[in-house]
Amino acid sequence: MKLPQATLIAAVLACHAGLAQAETLDVSLQKAVQLALAKNFRIKVEEFSPKIAKARELSSTGKFDPVLEASYTYSHSEQELRTLSNNLVDPVSLPGGEDPSLFARTTGQEADISVAGLTPTGLTYDIGPSLTINDNTQRDPQYTSYNTFLGFSVTQPLLKNFGTDVNLASVRVARADQAISQWQLRQQVMDVVTDTITTYTELYFSIENLGVEERSRGLSAQLVQDNEKRAEIGVMSPLDVMQAKADLAAREERVLMAEREVKNNENFLKQLVTDEISGLLDTNVQVAQPPLPEVGDINRKKDIARAFELRPDYRQLLLSIQKRQINVVFTRNQSLPQLDLTGSLGLNGIDTNFLSSVQRASGVNGTNRNTAWDIGAIFSLPIPNREAKGDLEVAKLQSLQALVDLKRLEQAIIVEADNAAGEIDTTRKRIEASRVAREFAQMTLDAAQARLASGTSTTFEVLQFQRDFATAQVNELRARADFIIAVARYARLTGSTLERNRIILD
Known part of the structure; x- marks a missing residue:
């Protein structure tokens, strides 16, 4: 069927607009987190776990269903x-007296x-x-x-096999598994949110780092041109020109490496915040500068105490201990006559x-x-009942093992949270220190370039000051990025990721 020309043009424009929209992903940090919650495959996969656990709980109660x-x-x-x-049959009793x-x-x-x-009593x-x-x-x-x-x-x-402790054991284990699956989903959401914040920040840093490397390359290229002009009029030696060209080649390599880092982080972010498959690599990402999170004075003791309430891995281990205790009660009963x-x-x-x-x-x-x-x-009663006794001993040892593992995790939580809090303090101070260092590096470079123009400095010194200035710029960007990442990591280690990002799980 032939379409009218105006309709055809409108369709082409609509398709082009839709394609352009599909190829560009312009996100802020908050929007990236929202997209990750809605589209991330890791979360989608984990969302099935509570449903599967609930179905298994229903299945475990089926043992008490009456069977018709x-x-x-x-x-x-x-x-x-x-x-x-054979004298086995009386002829009179036979019909008609027959034989x-x-x-x-x-x-x-x-x-x-x-x-x-x-019944639950057995x-x-x-x-x-x-x-x-x-x-x-x-x-x-x-x-x-x-x-x-x-x-x-x-x-x-x-x-x-007497009592509810035995006959309801599988039901109670299934309920514990359902609770564990809820904490597993919470853990996955927290991990994805933290990874999204980290990857988004790393992408912004790599983009800014690329800009620094490109500007540094531009300064080096300008120095090459200036040195060539000075060499032509005989006020500079060819060695200075060669030094500048060698440095320019090294900075070109750094630009290429920075470009690759941007592409890698783009792919990592797209993997977190989209559910695209075929069009994943064709999507371009544009990010805004992530804001510095507001962090007041950190109360380590309070946050660590809350970590024991909110950290999914700790809550899962508690439920696992509960399951092992149920198993101890069950196996102890099975060892009875x-x-x-x-x-x-x-x-x-x-x-x-x-x-x-x-x-x-x-x-x-x-x-x-x-x-x-x-x-x-x-x-x-099996004699000497070794199977039941062995199962009971295994159950007891596994329960004790889980208790020791709980103590290990408690210790790890305290150390990890304290280290993460210290990282926040350090990176916060690094932001100010790196800003001052960058300003001084810029003033030093400006002075060196002026001295070179007047003939009182060397190309080697200017190149070194250019590298120092680029390093100072990158250090300031790195400090800001590390601060954002440190805050996100501290929230995950203390179990407050969802609360900090105002996320409520159904």
């Missing part, structure tokens, strides 16, 4: 009745419906009716008996009529009720 069972069986048997010579070989046929039908299940039950129908031609060609039965049976462990109390009670009704059979079983209309019951006990 129904069965039907039809049976048929034939038995040959021998002739009179052929006969067959006694028996057919039966059995139908059962029951509900069985397990008691198992089975309750339901059954019906048995028998046809026996040997007794009477027309004889059919109906046996109706209604009863139940229970088994209650008294030692092994098995002593089960069993019992059953049933009502029978046998008659040649189905309704009469049901009435006999239920005892209605004055019929006699046939009752059957039993009670007993089952005892078993």
Whole structure:
């Protein structure tokens, strides 16, 4: 179908505008964090963990669901009745007094419906009716008996497998796993936010660093031109020209390395804040200067105390210890002898009529009720029960191991948080110190260039002062970047990343 020219032009412009928008990612630091929360694949993957853990918890409670069972069986048997010579059959009882070989046929039908299940105390039950129908031609060609039965049976462990601590162990472990999955998701979000802040800051630093290297290269190139002019009029030696050219080549290499660093950090940031795949490498990134975070006086003791409440790895380890304690209780119970109390009670009704059979079983209309019951006990104990004892010892040791690991993590949290707080103090002071150093380096360079123009300085000195000035500029940028990263790292180590960035998890 041919489109009108105006429509075609509009479509082309719309596609071009959409392509341009897709190829440019202009973000601030706050927007980058928001995009990471919405599009980062690491977070999307981890979001499935709580849902999976919840489904597993539901599955663990299914062991207590009643089970409805129904069965039907039809049976048929034939038995040959021998002739009179074998004295097994009375000829009078044979139809017509004949003496052929006969067959006694028996057919039966059995139908059962029951509900069985397990309770949290360990008691198992089975309750339901059954019906048995028998046809026996040997007794009477027309004889059919109906046996109706209604009863139940229970088994209650008294030692092994007794109690809610044992039978609810898998449910409690599943609930602990669900809580762990929530902390794992929180940890992933915190890590992605911290990585986004770090990568964004590193990208901005690498862009500014590239600018410094390009300006430094420009100064070196200008010096080469000035030296060549001075050499032409005979006021400067060719050695000074060669020194300037060699330095220019070295600075060109630094520019190339800085450009590569910008590209690498662009890719790292795009990987964090977009869900693009095919168009990932075609997207350009533009970033603004990240603001210096507001940080007052750091209260180390208070922040460390909060870290024990908010750090996901610490909370996960506590839940892991809880799981191990549940396992200790379970394995201790499994090391006990098995002593089960069993019992059953049933009502029978046998008659040649189905309704009469049901009435006999239920005892209605004055019929006699046939009752059957039993009670007993089952005892078993492996000798010397090494498997259960070994499992119990393993569970105890693993629980103690987890407690020691908890102490290790507590120590690590204290050291890491204190070091990170010290890094904030140091980088904050570095910002001011590097600013002063950059200003003095610039004044020194300006003075050296003026002296070179007047013939009282050398090319070597000017080149050195240019490098010093470039280094001072980079150091100031590095100090600002390190301060931002140090604050983000301290927030992660104290568990306050989400709070600091005003992020609320559902």
